[in-house]
Structure formats: C-alpha cells, structure tokens
Amino acid sequence: MNGFTGFVLRRTVGTAVTLLAISVIVYVVFYATPGNVAQITCGPRCSPEQVHQVARQLNLDDPLFLRYWHFLQGLVAGQDYSTGTSVQHCSAPCLGLSYQSDQQVTQLIWAKLPVSLSLVAGAMVLWLLLGVGTGVLSAWRRGRFSERVLTGVTLAGTATPVFVIGLVLMIVVCGELRLLPFPQYVALTDDPEQWAWNLLLPWLSLALIEAAAFARLTRASMLETLAEDHIRTFRAYGVGERSIVGRHALRGAFAPVIALNANNVGSAIGGAVLTETLFGLPGIGQELVHAVNVVDLPVVVGMVLVIGFFVVLANAVADVLYAVADRRVVLT
Amino acid sequence: MSLVEVTGLRVDFGELRAVDGLSFRLEQGAALALVGESGSGKSTVASALLGLHHGTGARVGGSVRVAGTDVQRASDEELRRLRGGQAAMVFQDPLSSLDPYYAIGDQIAEVYRVHARVSRRAARARAVDVLDRVGIADAARRSRSRPHEFSGGMRQRALIAMALACEPRLLIADEPTTALDVTVQAQVLDLLRTLREETGMGLLLVTHDVGVAAESVDEVLVMRHGRAVEHGPVSSVLGAPAQPYTRELLAAVPRLDAPRAGSTAPEKAVLEEAAPQGAVLEATGLRREFGRGKRAFTAVRDVSLTLRRGETLGVVGESGSGKTTLGRMLVGLLEPTAGEVRYEGRPHTGVNPAVQMVFQDPVSSLNPRRSVGESIADPLRARGERDEGRIRERAAELLERVGLEGAHYDRYPHEFSGGQRQRVGIARALAADPRVIVCDEPVSALDVTTQAHVVALLGELQRELGLALVFVAHDLAVVRQVSDRVAVMRQGRIVEEGPVDEVYGSPQDPYTRQLLAAVPALDPEAAARRRAERRELAAA
Amino acid sequence: MSEVLLATGAIGTDTSVPAASGVRQFWRRLRTQRAALVAAGVVALLVLVALAAPLLTALEGQDPTTYHPSLVDSARGGVPIGPLGGISGDHWLGVEPQTGRDLFARLTYGARVSLGVALAATVVQVAIGITLGVAAALGKRWVDQLLSRFTDIIVAMPLMIMSLALLAIVPSSFPRPVLVALVIGLIGWGNIARIVRAQTLTLKELDHVSAARLSGWGTWSIARRELLPGIAAPVITYAALLVPSNITVEAALSFLGVGVKPPTPSWGQMLTAADVWYQAAPQYLLLPAGALFVTVFALTVLGDGVRTALDPRAASRLRVGTGRRRESKAAEGGRA
C-alpha cells in the first residue's frame, strides 16, 4: 500500500513541524516568565557574585534566540557538559540538562514516561469498556427509564472534578475498607502483579471522568446510524434487533469513538497531572507542573515536546484505524 | 387464496392520514403497480405489507394478509419469517440501502442465514450465485467488495439479489429505479421482468413514473391522497383512463413520440426565421478538473457551445456526464481549468448579474431562516438598492409574476410546496434582470403535474422577457418538450448537438440512440418494440 | 488536561438544513423535553442566585469575608462548633473551618465567579472558534492548512500547563477572574474551531449560498448573511456542553493554586481547601462539591436538550422504523 508510506512520511514531517512550533512557543512563553532562575538554582542565600557565576554556568544571560539555537544544536548533534571533575556527552537528541537536578532531560523522560503510559493505557481500557458499554446499553434501551438513569450516571461522571472522586475513592477503598493498598507506583518490569494492584484506583478514577464523554458519543452516533436507510433494509429482511444494534449500529459508532479516544489519550499523557499528584505517581504531568513552578526551562520544553509527540501520534494512529475501518476514507 | 389481500387499510401518522381505506388483491405471479404523486401514500402501503410501521407510533387500521400471514395480528416470530422469507422489499436509494462497512456478499449471507439455518460458508456461496444471477460479472470476487465500490445500477442489482436469496413469493419494489439513470433503469426493469418469468414471483411496484409502470406490470392502481382513484389492467387505465385525475396525470407526462405540444414551440418558429440574433453567451474549449495528483478527475473535457438571445438550449446526459459542472461554469460559480466563457462578446470570469441560475433541490435552494420575500430581494439589496418600499414592491411584483401572491413576502420556505419553492427560485433569478438563466435540473425533483406547470412558466417568461435559457436535465422527454436545440453529453464531452427535432428524430451518435431506446413508453406495444431494440443494441 | 477534556458529544455535522427553523420551532421542540425544562429551571435559579448574591447574604445578615474566630474550636484545628458544621439561625449553611466565615455567603458569591468565569471563557472560546473556523473553511488551501495545523498545536498543548505559565506571566494587578476566564478561553477553542470549519464546508456547498454569490454578495457578507445562521445550531449545542467543563477546569486550576485568588470566593477554591476536611467537617466539602455537581449536571442535560431541539433529525431519530423521507429527495444518483 504505497499510499501508506506516503502517509507516514507526510505525517512525520507534519509532526516535526508541529513539535518545533510548540518548542518555539514554549521558549517564548517561558523566557518571559518571572522568577530569577539563577537565584532559584543557586539557593536563597547566595551572594550576588555566586548568582552571577551560576547564571554564566547555565548561560542564562544569552539572548533568547541564542539559547534556542543551542537547544536545536543539542537536538541534532548532542551537547557536552562539565560535571566539574569530568566532561560528559549527552548524545543527540539531547534536550539539555535540568537547571535544578543537573539530570539529562532525556533520562528524566525515560524515567517518567512509563508511569504516564501505564496510567493512561490502563485508564483507556477502562474508559472504553465503561463508556462504550454504557453507550451501547443506553442506545439499546433508548427511550426507556433505564436509559435516563444510565445517561444521568454518565453525566454525573463529568460533573465531579477528579481530585474529589479520587480522594473519596482512596479514603473509602484504601482507608476504610482496606481492599487495596494505597497507590504507590511499582514499575511493570519489576513486579507486574503489584504494578496492576497499585494502579487500579488511579485507572478507575481517571476512567470514571472520561467514560461519560464516550458513553454520550457512542449513544448519539449509534442512534444516528439507526436512522440510516440500511438499518431499515435489514429490518425489512427480518434481521433481529440484537444483531442490528450489535453488528450495524455499533460499527457506525466506531469512527467517532476512535477520534475521541485519540484526543483523550494524547492529552491524558500530560494532562493527568491531578491524578498523578493525588496518587503520588511520578509521571510526566506532575514533573511538568513542578518544572513550571521552578522555571526549569529545559525540563518544561522536554516534557511539553513529549506530550505534543504523543498527541500527534495518537491522532495519526486514529487516522490509520479510521481508514482501515472505513475503506471510503483515503489517508491524506 | 390470493397472495396479497388488503381490505380497508388505514394508516395515520399523528393527525396526518396517509392511507384512507384502501383495498386490493394480488394473485400469485401477478404484477400490480401503485402509481401516484408524492404524498399519495403509495410507499406507506408498501411498508404496511411487511408490517414495518410497528413500533413507529403510526396507527394502522383494516386488515393486511400477505402469503397467508395476517400482518396486523402476527407475532414478532411470524413477522420475522414473513419479512425476507415470504415477501422481500427493494428500496429506492441504492446509495444508502447497504451498510458501508461490510462486504456486499456478507450482507446478503447475513440476510439469508436469518431464514435458512445454514453455515456461514454455505450462505456466502448462496450470495455469490444470486449475485451472478442478477448479472454481476465475476460475482465471487465482487461479493467481497464494499458497497461504495459498486455503481448505482450494480448496487440496485445487489439489492435485488438479496431479495432473491430466500426465494420469496412476493417482491415489493418501492421506486426501485427512480434514483438511476435512464439506461440503467431500463436494464433493471428488464432484469425484474426476466426474474419474474423464471421464478413466477408476484410483484408490487410503487412508482411515480407512469412509463416505468407501463413497462413492467399487468395491473395499475392510481392513488391520490391515500385513496384509490382508478384500478384496472395497464392497457385500459393508461390507454383509456376513466377518472379525470388519471387523464390529467397522463396528459402531464412528457412523451418522446407525441407531437411537441409544448407551449413554447409555436412562437419559437417565428423567431428562427428572423436573422439569428448575436450570440448572447459563448463557451469555447471549456475544461474542468477536480482533485489533485493520482485522484484527479476530469468532469468536463473541451466543451464549446453558443447560446442566442431568446433561445433554449437543452443539455441532456446521465449522471457523471458533467452537465451540472458545465452549467456552473457558464454561470461563473466554478472557474474553468481551461477555456473561456464570453457574455455578449466580452470574456467574463466570476459572477455576472446578467447570467442567473435556477437550482434543482427546492429544499436547499432557499435559506430556511429567511422569508421568501427577503430571498427574492437579495439581488436588489446586493446591487445597492436601499429604498425598502421599492424593494418590497418589486419583490411582490415578481411573486405575482411567477404565480404566487404578493402577500407571501413574509412567509418562510417550509410553508411552501416543492413546486412553489421552485417558483420563488425563478423569481429570485428574475430580480437581477438577467439576460440568461441557466436551469440546473429545475423540475426533476417535482411531481409530473407540478413539473408541467413550472416548465410552462419558464416558457412564458422566456417569450415575454426575451431570455436565453440553458435547460440541464437527465429526463429526455422533458428536454425535448422545452428546448429549441439540444446537446447530448457523455463523460464530459458533447457527443451530439443540433435542433431538437433532428437529434430526437434521427440520432446520429450510437449513445444518443441507446439513450432514446431506454426511455420507458406509455403504451405496451411501443414498450415491447423498445425492449427488442435495446436487446439488439446491447448485442451490437 | 484530560480529566476535564471537553465533552465532545456527537455533533453530527448537520448536513440537511433543518426542515422547520426559526426560534418558535426551537422553543416548541425544547418544551416537549421534560428533563431539559427542569435543567433550564435549575440553571435559571443558579444564575439568579449568583446575580442576587449580595441581596441574599444581606437577607441572612452575613458577608463572605468577615471572620468569626469565636465560632471555631481553635484547639482542635479550627473545626466549626455546633451541629452540622455550625448551622444556625444566622448561619444557614454553617461556617467555614479555621476562618469561621459564613458558608452560605461564600457559596452564593462563589457561584458568581464559577458561573461568570465559565460563561466568559465559553464566549471567548466561541468567538475565536468561529472566526478561525470560518476563515479556515472559506480561505484558500494554504490558509486552511495553516489554521488546521495551528489548531492541532493548540489542542496538543497541555491545557493545564499553558494556563500555569500564562497565569504566572501576567502581573498580579490584572483582575484575576477575568484573567482566568481569558486563559481558559484562549486555550480551549480547538474543538469549536474544528466543528465550525466542518459545518461551514458543508454549508458552502448548499445552493442558497451559491445563489447569494450569484446575487453579487462578497465572501464576507455571504459569511455573515448565509453561513453564520447555519453555524449557530452546532455552536450553541457545543457551547452548552463547554460551560460545564469550563467550570471544572476553573476548579482544577484552583487545585493547582493558580485559579481565582482569595479573598474572591469560588467553588473550585472552596473545594481545594475543603477536600482535606472530608471527615472532620464533611459539610465543608459536600456543599461546594454538591453545588458544582448540580450546576454541571443541569447545564449538561440542558445542553443535550438544546441539541435535540436544534437538530430536527435528532427528533425523528427517536422514531424507529421506516420514517421515510418525503419523496422530494428524488435526487439524481450522485451529482455529476
């Protein structure tokens, strides 16, 4: 399918352009953010002379475009930095060093990404099951009382902020009923069983919020498909209501659900900061909020680029799934 | 016991009574046509036969017995066995009657497995052989492709194949060919006829096109406002109609063979002798491409034509022939990829107030959120006319001119019928005092009787205001009735052009001949002669 | 920010022009839906409470800022004294732990900020969405590409982080509630722009728009006279769903410490402070959470009702069976 390689090529170029644009926006926005970075890095009681040394050390006095130029050089050719006793090389694509922790941003990302990915992957499975499941049920039971109840519950999902749902869930489940241990991130590679047990609660509270949107979307698009002419054809041939809703109406909801899911997954990688904060999961979102507070520009740029990358990737995957499901769609 | 017995059928949608006490019988193997204009309730009757109104909130009275099953009191299980098993239905719009996501073979197999307890593989084999039977070449491979990979005609054949799968005793066809081109329509009607001869299946055909009815059924039942007006064998009802409504209906149907009694014909003769006026609109080498790269598609390839003052040029062709694209280029809505349009000698690109257009779909041609009068006054306001009094007066005058009342100024489009809305469209076109009006399928969305009135209106306006008209349509009979000269288009080119009598009388191009042979005739003998001609042309 | 991702209800791009339009039809169809009516009633009540906050609190004889140290038990962390969190004759909903401020006053004034910020943010989002959406649909190919690419970038940006940055940059003299509304607005318009672009592309093809071009109107007057009314339906529907999600975004911003600043009370802020009092003074959490829940729930139900009322096809969708369309749709097989 040579169309596919053309598509992949165009999308990669598009992604690169988008990410570069994002990095420029972040540089400009954060260049203007108040807060004397050198003073923060050096420490509250540093003398002006020491602050000046630190500023030179992190070349904070360079103009904006020079610093962005260094950033681009680092991305392409990597960057050498001194730890005092020795000179280390941060290989391309090098996103620079954190002002606060002197860690390579790429290492920070490798440490944080698995946490965010595990949170979002598990939550995605749950919000699809919950959301699409409720959506199908309420489409199946359209007009009856049970549909009103289901719609009510799903709407309730969006109406409560996550830090309330998450908190109450944690107190009741972990504190009082002691069904689950308090969430504490265990890497999948270390102990898959513990990994799942500890992430069950964060998955649930994140999924409860997102499920509502999926339920409403599935219900609406299924109802829309049920009004199509081909459903009437199958009814005129005596095909049972169950398979009409199951095989044909549900297939109609496939495309919009993919699109919304891509949108959700993309923004959840960086956006689940409230869930990460609440459950103490050291993910991308929490690291980014911390970096913004201490104006740690390299970390901020690094994290935002990772988030941007996953948003664009999620949309590209959605487009491919779209084309596979509905032959009429041609990949552009 | 006859195949279908309907006594005193009544169907109400809320306070609207669609069918009011209809009774008729259909014997095994016989064919009956329900003929009537939109809103006559003919489709509602067809759906009632399969009990499809259950659960829709419609109230159904009287009794309906199909193949021994009393539809009104049948249980869900009995209804399921009837639908598809005993009686099958084919619908009007092939584009949307099949599920876009599944292969066609699978959809037919799914329906077949409802009525025959067979394995999935056997059902798919059955699907392939019914597809083969309805004339789809290489049925095995084509059964795996999706509906959008089939043309309109092939999709309708696939639907007929689906109906055949369970060998029903009755086939209900609800406007099966309305959405098809005239050549494809002819093939599908022939297919239906041969299938009925082979299987002895009963046929209930619902159509608004009297010609289609004449071609394929033994008996005709003319309906109006939910009631039967006349019922009898085809030859008597169409040959010697007893009821005044039937006569009026038949008179309004444009015919190929009948003399061109069209209202525009006589005066036209006078004009022709006078030296032909200068060409008011000329197009040379027009070309238009859509899309880019691999998926580019050329709608119009190198078309040249001239239009003289007071003359009507008919442009006829099937779907995909590029006639609408040509119309939009003449008006300036679409920029040609190559070639040029000259108005009164001067090349004009983009919109020209002297060249206006009347659109096809009465629903989307008027802005629903604006009153009818306002839509008509649009061109006046656009030209800078500020005096409200002047505007309302001019608009009211135009409303009267097109046969509506001046007082309708403040009414909304949804309060008018399709025909009335087309008249508003025409009034709007006139508001810009044009010299040329391009009509893109102005009447194909209307019923036969309304069609005739609108065509007559166009003729009067042309004579009175000396307008030049371009009449784009797919219905050969209507084009013949209206035009002075005709151009026949195929795949973006004009294959034949000339005075209407020459082109219709002695068509040179084989495609024109094929088109003319496909037009359904009213009386059965002419219909039989045309069928023979088609078979001979197909064999050539 | 995914927790408060904008609820993208299925806004089918309304290809068929609504059969019966006009405001009268809309009200007639809206009245038929009981749930939507109840929701509209609740929303109206909330707006009334928000507007009449000063009057209501004067009635109770309190104000949202005065401290009542005597009403809280300082030795036990400042938990309110008296039953149910200090509910009494002059404190209808009890007092706030630690400060002893009147909860009823803070809740009603809080409604002002939460609803105000949410509505203002929605207006900003709709305005930007429509301008960019229409521009993308009507402009040339490269304009469309550029704007769509820009929308992707904005949607890709994590909403929460950009708000943090913007809120940190603007000097604190700028009135905070307006700033918060602007920030939410500036960042959340992505989806509306996409919907408007899709709808305009569909409307552009309709005949009455071509007729308007033929009458001699310029592109922008066509956009104003023909396209905008056509866009109103899906935009209003989506906006009705945007308002509730904007409320939760403001609450989330407060949780991260960058929302509206004390002493201006807002539900998000109360929630942030109250969540730790879940066991010691539950009513302090339940009141703002309940208020937020009721508002968002009512607005979403109203949003659903508005969508059904505006989109006649939705009304017919509920009638299952052969609801055949009127014969007038005997369109040719596919436009040439």
Next chain:
Amino acid sequence: MRQPSVTARRVAAASVSLVLAAGAAACGPEDNDAKGVGGDSTPHKGGTLTVLNAGPQQDFDPARLYTSGGGNVPSLVFRTLTTRNRENGAAGTQVVPDLATDTGRPSKDATVWTYTLKKGLTYEDGTPITSADIKYGIERSFAPELSGGAPYLRDWLVGAAGYQGPYKDKKGLDAIETPDDRTIVFHLNKPEGEFPYLATQTQFTPVPKSKDTGTRYEEHPVSSGPYRVVRNENDGERLVLERNTHWSAATDAERKAYPDRIDVRSGLDSSVINQRLSASQGADAAAVTTDTNLGPAELAKVSGDQDLASRVGTGHFGYTNYLAFNPAVKPFNDVKVRQAISYAIDRSSVVNAAGGSALAEPATTFLPHQKSFGYTPYDLFPAGKAGDPAKARQLLKEAGHPNGLTVTLTHSNAKDFETSPEIATAVQDALKKAGITVKLQGLEENDYSDKIHDVKTEPGFFLAHWGADWPSGGPFLAPIFDGRQIVKDGANFNTGQLNDKSVNAEIDAINKLTDLDQAAKRWGALDKKIGEKALTVPLFHPVYKRLYGEDVKNIVISDWTGVLDISQVAVK
C-alpha cells in the same frame, strides 16, 4: 536561616497545606492487638524503616545541602566535625563532638578554631578519613556547579569571598590548614563564638578527592555515617540506605542506627502520607515522615481518637512568622503608624488561619520561645487577645490619619499557610476593626521571593517568615537586623533596612563570646531593644505535629529540629 527551600514540590507542598484527614474512624482502638502502644518499648536492631515524604532528597551531595544541624536523612550518611545532641527538648539544642574529639578549641579572640579527628574513622570502603578530606569537602561547596549551601563559610573564612571551588582555583583555600592527617585549623576574618554550631552542617563532611565526580557525586556519595547509599533514583525521588559495615558505633555516640535498611520514598501527596500513617497497614506500621505535618483538618480528627493521638510527635522548631515593614515606603516610615498596626493586630484569627492554637502559638517577641535563643518575654505593644483598636486609632490620629488608613499587604500565592493568601486575608480581617483597610496583593511564589529580597522592589508591608540555621540568637537576629548585612544588588534579608551603630556593635560583641549561655542572654536583651523600633509585628511560632507508624519506637524530638530524629528510631 532554614527557610523552606523554594524548590520544595509546590503542588504537594510540605508542612500544613493540603493535608488529608487522618486515621479512619473505623479502624480505631477496638481491633488493637497486643503489639499496640503498650507493647515492649525497648528498641532492638533490625527491620526496615520506611520514610514517606512529599519532597524528594534532592541534591544529596554534602556540598549542596542547606541543613540545620546536618539534617535528618543526610546525617545518617554524612558525619560532620560536630553535630547536634540527640536528646529530647531543650537538651537537644547543644552542640556535641562527632568526627572531632571536641567541639573545637577557639584562640586569638575566637578567630582561629582548631579540631582534632578521632582515631579509627573510615569511609564505607574502609579507607581512612583524613583532615585533607574535610578541607576538600568545604572547598567543593564553593564551586558554582555545586551551589545551594549556607553562606556562613563564604562570609567567615579569610579570603573566601571570591573563591570558585577546586575545579577552577586548583590551589584551594589558605584559610584552612591541615598540619597533619588528624588536625584541621580554621582562620576567620572576625570573631565567631558560635563556630561549633556551623561545624554541624554537611559542608563539614569529608569527601575523598579521588572519589569526587562533581555534579554526579550526589548519585552515590561516599558514606562516613552508619548507612550507605544503595539506590538513588531520579535525584532523590527514591533513596535506599543499608548498613555501612565500616561504621563503628564506638566512634559515634549520637547515632543509634537500629533499623538495618531505610527506604525513603517521595512524590507522595501529603494527604496520602497522613492517611497511610494513621491506617498503619503492612510496611506503613514501620513508617515515619520527615517533611509532612498534620494539618488542621487532621488534627480535628486525630484529637478525637485516643490510639492515634498517642502516635503524634509534637515539636517546636526555632521559627517565626511576622509582618515586615519597609521604612523606606510611606506611610511606614512613621514609627507611630507601625506601632498602631502592632496594637491593632488580632492574633487569634491569624492563629486560626495557620491551623489553630495546637499548630501555632501567638508570638509577641521576634526570637522563638526557647532558652537556647535567649528568649526574654516582652510585649511592647500589647494587642491582647483580639487586638486593641482604640489604642491603634489614637496612635493613627497622632500620626495624622484621623479617619483610618488604607494600606496594601503583599503576600505569596504559595499554599504554605505562612505567607499564603489565607494568612493575608486573616490579617486583613484582623486590622479591619481598627479602621485600617488592607488591600491584598498576591504574587506568584518566585515573583514574591524576588521582590521582597531586592532592596529596590521591596514592598512597604508584607508577610515574611524566618527560621534558625542553628538554635542561637545569632543566625536569627544578625541577617535581619545587622546593618552590614544589607545587600544592595542581590538577595537582601535585612527587610527593615536597619543600620544602627549600637545594634551592629552589640552583635559583634556577642559574637566574641564562646560561653553560649551568656551569649543567649545578651541575644534576648538585643531582641527586646530592636523590638522598640517596631520594624516587625511577630504573629506566631509554628508547632510541628507528625504521625508515625504503630511499630515505631524510641521517639526523640529535640528543640533543635522540632521533629522526630530518624537516627534514633527503632522498628523492632
């Protein structure tokens, strides 16, 4: 000054903010088995101690840490010349020898300090600890790459102001002599009687030059204490310590080191930490926290539950929250206006906003209520329980503001319940009765600390706080009121911009004293003298209350740190 470092995780902020309700009512004493409070309380070796923290152990390098008395977790790995006496209450504020044989021998009017190392001191790999290592450790703390430590060495050591650390100036610091492997001599540019206190900080930890890896040293620093670093992920997010076999208890009387292994976890939400400590399930039974206090909401819950109340450690740390005036800004240049505000302040609503009387004690003196600071009680402008509006109005009338005054109070938007909006609104309400209308100006945290520490942009009236680097009047009063510590072009902490000859002279005089008790009395008297100028309005001193797991024994809370000392705790 142990100002909570700005880099503390703001969202999961330490101390009292955003803290979840503690122990679940359901799991109260009823199901309390034998092991509970009454069990065998003598501490035994062994087991794993879990530490649940909000903030990470960032920059775990002795040169970069800013600690008071060597810190809690750091002091397990980094031994220093002297350290704090690990005992309860006031006794815990004394300095005791650690690596050195004594707390230091002053000479030449306390400008030269000599220390001798104990015998048999080794690193985790068995190599001996020499005085050169201690000199190198101090020199490292001057490198710009390793910034973050306290400023005292830079200010006190001779010729150290411009020194840029061993990586740039190879020749090192002359002010420090190492005549032989066990002796080290410090030369100061002015008398400093409290040098032994400074020697408790981690900059005095030995670092072998051969094992120094610059900015990467923090990943696995060479341990001289009872535990060595086994695992350090993401710059202190997860830190695991195990027994250092080469550490000998004989040379270290202060650290008990009962547990075999210590697992320090961070990035946890403070409400979760308190919830886990109260539930005390599984590993959490042997858990403590070193940075998360009980908030007001939890306190309300805990005080109602006997079992939980018995597992709360209460401590006092030398720390004062106060209102600061900038006399350079009108109308605060008029002492009467400052006195009027001192009279008007209703401390009760401020204390309530800070968490109530159990978590904050009203303050009328600048120095905290501890003998080691030389606390001498005084209340120069008595505001009584709820402020004295009448006196305030009278003073304002005299100052030319008959019908009240409108001022702007600047505060930070951080959620630390010290300079946060909640406290600001409490002050606003407190001054209202006296006719003083207060408008609030909230700044982002970084913006706030930049503005108040820069002489040019310092607001007239703002919330501030100060903590002691060690329990003595010196580090409390000198940086705030010593005229010579005013910094024109950088971080200035002398907010009152006081440059009074007699105050400066008295500070120098007290610094000469090596008898710490006598010095303390002199600091107390100086505090009262400065109080008369009404440059600040003391508001409250915080009280730290922290939960610990059921199995945790041998709780020692000194007045030096005010929190549980992790080196004394046992879990078996």
